[in-house]
Amino acid sequence: MTPAARISAAIEVLDAIRAGVSAEQALTNWARRSRFAGSGDRAALRDHVFDVLRRWRSCAVSGGGETGRALMLGALRAQGIDPDTLFTGTGHAPAPLTAAERDGGAPPEGAAALDLPDWLWPRFQAALGAEAEVAAEALRHRAPVMLRVNPRRGTAADAIARLAAEGIVAEPCEIAMNALQVTGGERKIATSSAYLEGVVELQDGSSQAAMERLDVAPDARVLDYCAGGGGKTLALAARAEARWVAHDAAPERMKDLPARAARAGVAVRVMDHAALHAAAPFDLVLCDVPCSGSGTWRRTPEAKWRLTPERLRELTRLQTQILAEASRMVAPGGVLAYATCSVLNEENHDVISYFQCKHPEWNISGQEHWPISRQGDGFFLVQLCRVNG
Ligand SMILES: C[S@@+](CC[C@H](N)C(=O)[O-])C[C@H]1O[C@@H](n2cnc3c(N)ncnc32)[C@H](O)[C@@H]1O
Numbered sequence: 544m545t546p547a548a549r550i551s552a553a554i555e556v557l558d559a560i561r562a563g564v565s566a567e568q569a570l571t572n573w574a575r576r577s578r579f580a581g582s583g584d585r586a587a588l589r590d591h592v593f594d595v596l597r598r599w600r601s602c603a604v605s606g607g608g609e610t611g612r613a614l615m616l617g618a619l620r621a622q623g624i625d626p627d628t629l630f631t632g633t634g635h636a637p638a639p640l641t642a643a644e645r646d647g648g649a650p651p652e653g654a655a656a657l658d659l660p661d662w663l664w665p666r667f668q669a670a671l672g673a674e675a676e677v678a679a680e681a682l683r684h685r686a687p688v689m690l691r692v693n694p695r696r697g698t699a700a701d702a703i704a705r706l707a708a709e710g711i712v713a714e715p716c717e718i719a720m721n722a723l724q725v726t727g728g729e730r731k732i733a734t735s736s737a738y739l740e741g742v743v744e745l746q747d748g749s750s751q752a753a754m755e756r757l758d759v760a761p762d763a764r765v766l767d768y769c770a771g772g773g774g775k776t777l778a779l780a781a782r783a784e785a786r787w788v789a790h791d792a793a794p795e796r797m798k799d800l801p802a803r804a805a806r807a808g809v810a811v812r813v814m815d816h817a818a819l820h821a822a823a824p825f826d827l828v829l830c831d832v833p834c835s836g837s838g839t840w841r842r843t844p845e846a847k848w849r850l851t852p853e854r855l856r857e858l859t860r861l862q863t864q865i866l867a868e869a870s871r872m873v874a875p876g877g878v879l880a881y882a883t884c885s886v887l888n889e890e891n892h893d894v895i896s897y898f899q900c901k902h903p904e905w906n907i908s909g910q911e912h913w914p915i916s917r918q919g920d921g922f923f924l925v926q927l928c929r930v931n932g
Pocket residue numbers: 768769770771772773774775776790791792793796831832833834861865
């Protein structure tokens with residue numbers, strides 16, 4: 544496909560997204576009816592679509608509208624590309640610009656230029672102060688591809704060499720002990736032997752760093768209460784010997800965990816609610832709670848535009864409830880860890896303050912947040928201990 548034909552395809556997919564189809568589904572639908580497209584075309588299309596999703600608002604202002612066509616016009620203008628060079632109408636290129644399109648559009652300002660909904664910008668400022676603009680800007684760009692080396696399967700040097708042999712370029716990063724940043728061959732990771740044999744896992748740098756902060760004593764009983772796919776359990780289990788238990792209110796989310804754990808060389812027991820209560824208490828209970836994901840929106844940009852104040856309130860209610868439930872399963876002298884991949888106070892400090900207000904027997908023993916950076920997403924971690932054990 545020519546560069547212009549890829550722009551036509553992006554316009555089609557963006558129109559489907561506007562009509563309510565999810566980005567992943569819209570891309571899959573397009574690929575099914577476009578068998579002529581090669582993997583390079585599909586990758587380029589995906590990049591166009593996700594670049595616009597991250598910058599939807601500013602693209603709409605620059606492009607003069609919210610149709611797929613206007614959004615792509617805006618995206619090209621933002622990159623300093625003259626749309627007339629691609630909107631030629633020849634072959635599979637988009638139709639030439641109308642006079643109105645050529646004269647339309649304006650430079651985005653304020654929250655539009657930062658690609659945040661108006662209601663969220665003050666919340667970013669409240670949470671991040673002088674760093675708010677940097678964070679919003681970071682969310683307008685692609686996320687780094689980060690790997691975690693599994694020390695049970697080899698050293699970082701081994702992993703880098705194995706990845707290189709399969710055309711994947713990776714280098715160590717200071718954000719976490721076992722973190723690698725991939726700078727080439729990203730699309731080969733999922734089929735590489737290093738990944739399939741558990742030498743590396745895909746995991747953001749900040750999540751890795753946060754898991755390094757949690758002390759796990761030998762033979763400790765550790766519960767990952769919101770385990771999902773089990774990424775956090777596996778990160779902890781890679782560096783410590785303990786008794787690992789994973790739970791999630793949606794057990795289907797953990798369906799790949801036994802296979803992933805086996806691949807990583809660790810044993811994790813998956814438990815439902817009844818089994819958990821019988822097995823409690825635990826020395827460490829981690830609550831990696833459901834959240835807005837505001838620290839990760841460069842990976843999931845649709846979520847940035849979907850979040851509403853009502854949904855944020857629902858999430859904070861759920862976070863508060865999970866923290867209270869989980870606290871009842873912590874052994875005397877144990878640690879309750881609360882984590883989100885959000886940068887918003889409402890989901891971080893406010894949830895902890897409310898919890899402490901209702902449960903004054905819990906003290907903060909450690910607290911850290913990671914900004915949205917070149918090596919990691921926004922992440923927040925608090926550790927709580929009971930007063931007097
Ligand atoms: C942020 S995700 C967890 C991601 C996971 N820890 C990882 O590293 O891949 C939050 C998880 O919390 C689960 N969840 C939601 N409500 C819950 C509840 N009341 N109790 C336990 N888990 C819950 C969701 O199903 C979801 O899988």
